[in-house]
Amino acid sequence: MAQPAPGTPHDPGALQPLLPSDPSAIAGYRLLGRLGAGGMGVVYLGRTGTGELAAVKVTHAEQADQADFRARFRREVELARRVASPWAVPVTGADPDAPEPWMATAFVPGPSLGEAVREHGPLPERSVRILGGAVARALAAVHAAGLVHRDVKPGNILLAADGPRLIDFGIARVTGETGLTSADMVVGTPGFLAPEQAEARAAEIGPAADVFALGCLLAFAATGRPPFGTGALDALLYRTVHDEPDLAGVPEPLLDLVRECLAKEPAARPTAEEIVGRLTEDTPGAPADWLPAPVVATIAARSAAMLALPDIDPTAPGTAPDAPAKPSRRGFLLAGAGAAVLAAGGGAYALLNRRDDGDGKHPAPAARKTWAIGVLADLSGPAQEIGRAQERGARLAVEKFNAVHKGSPFTLELKVSDDRGDRTGALAAARRLTTDPSVIAVLGPTSDDTGIAALPAFEEAGVPLLTTSAGYNLLTLRDVAGPPNTTVLRAIPNHIMAGTFLAWSATLLPQIRRPGVLEERTDDQYSWQYTGGVRFGFKQAGIKPHFRVVPARATDYRRIIGEMIDAGIDAYIHNGVRSTAVLAARALTELGFTGPRFTGQHVFGNRFLKEAGSAAEGWFVCAPVIDPVQRAADPKQKPADRKLTQDFLDAHRKRYGTAPAFYTGESFDVVELVTTWLATSAARGPLTRKGLWDALRKQKYTGAMGGYEFNERGDLRGVGTFLYGVQKGAYKLLGSAPPEPANKKSGKS
Incomplete structure (x- = not known):
């Protein structure tokens, strides 16, 4: 899943002080603080000599050394500059060829649509109408420039007093372009992407995909929830492609338009320009009158906070306050999907290196005691x-x-x-x-x-x-x-591999032909990842399970398990948490099920044995840890x-x-x-x-x-996964999970 490039203006309330290793200026931007960090670099709040605020994204030098990265960054700048609309945040400066490439965009002190809805609830119909008209105008400009945004979502819409702003062109692409992303890679944000994006049909992804996302956006703004729900990534993608949207609560005058935007077929959706024409009240009549009072108050408070920001002293010795300055390489370290900026004085020096790795003018740090x-x-x-x-x-x-x-x-x-x-x-x-x-x-x-x-x-x-x-x-x-x-x-x-090893452990029992796999979503990320691994593991073994998905905190496990038994299962796999595994164990016992039962890491532990009691007897549990007492006694x-x-x-x-x-x-x-x-x-x-x-x-x-x-x-x-059997109320270590399915090794199909 591609994630949007960092650089989104952040909540001003979260503004962090500059670190001693940060620059005090970038080109003509005086830096006032840190807005956040992302996979490509650090985002600063900057101020020009004339007082305008900007979000200044500076990339790591280590990142810029990668040829494909610099090409992507230059492309993001170029695409963002193509869009001319009052409803899209403009690029105010950039240098993709600098040692640490940077880009500045106008800073909007208001909250994102997602934050506003979470904090204050759904927007009224008029606000949704104005929001939709302005975002549609921005998308019309995007499409007129020959681009597809591909990530229209609540987090990429900022709310200002005079209307919303569309941001973040990090994963935008030219219409018809396919060369910069894998043909089978899903790009965008699940829950706010079109069916053609969900199925990675790259050749079909065009302006209509942005219109579908706009329909999701309008439904979210009006109801407070995405139209295809929340939860596991695979479930969201499936519902986007196959299910009808949940539009309960969308105001009647907007319902037909939202439905048309959410048509499964791209050709059936209206264009962004057509949407502008249908949302006639598409601009505010007066500043800030288009939003509910609590949201306006948030915007006002953040705007006031920005006006109160003072100038700061330079953070690097010898840096003139108004002189162009670039961040020192010693200040940056590539550190995963959120960028890491090392704080001088925070113990962040070169490992096993006796001198500074920047300009050589600073003394080596004293060794800590x-x-x-x-x-x-x-x-x-x-x-x-x-x-x-x-x-x-x-x-x-x-x-x-x-x-x-x-x-x-x-x-x-x-x-x-x-x-x-x-x-x-x-x-x-x-x-x-x-x-x-x-x-x-x-x-x-x-x-x-x-x-x-x-x-x-x-x-x-x-x-x-x-x-x-x-x-x-x-x-x-x-x-x-x-x-x-x-x-x-x-x-x-990881949970996917652990689920695979669990399935392969089950194949050690040759009588298993039709295992029942229950995905229980109290801990959704864990359960769907385990299920994905189990699915892959059984497929490798040539076994076709019976799958069942149940909502979080379902309690009628006698009925659920009974239906699985009626479907002909001969083994039971529980991909869920301890509390529901206890319910499943009791139901299996009450129903007289005699087949083997398996579960994984989030069930393993003494509480399962205590709460399930005799119903836990005979279960097989895979866990990523070994009993040291049993390990020390192992003669092998x-x-x-x-x-x-x-x-x-x-x-x-x-x-x-x-x-x-x-x-x-x-x-x-x-x-x-x-x-x-x-x-x-x-x-x-x-x-x-x-x-x-x-x-x-x-x-x-x-x-x-x-x-x-x-x-x-x-x-x-x-492997790193170990198989236990519950015997006489205790876990007995049976050994490591197999590195491949037993059925595959034996030739069984």
């Missing part, structure tokens, strides 16, 4: 059992380092931040660690949701994040047209490997008085991977964050729980 390993974990929320295990594993690794390396030039501390399993506070919890200059790497997060929310903090600061429990693929998988991940090392398989382990596991067990029992919980050993290993590298490297120069992710990624490490090796994306190589 104390470094810290951070832990970002859920210690008091829904996944606290895992989070506390992770904190214990990290603490043991740090204590071991300090005991073994008493002559090291530095000591290690452990700094812990509790995100409570709440994505709304995860970013702040992460920044408590990433803004601490002593924190060189962080173990975490515990969950997918908090990981995605916290990721920008690590990307901005250049701090490696190592996870032993977050399997969401987008933590490491980036858009093919954007920068690679250089922030996260994932010590477990090499003596050296068994000793590593036993030493860890002894240390845990001595420190905590019990055997370790699941996820403790893997967290111990991952932190020891970091500390082992730090101990080896300290003798060669001052340690810093820069370059550490890549250095760790290249390690081949054997720890208490097994071996760790990462691919170029930062994902774990190998």
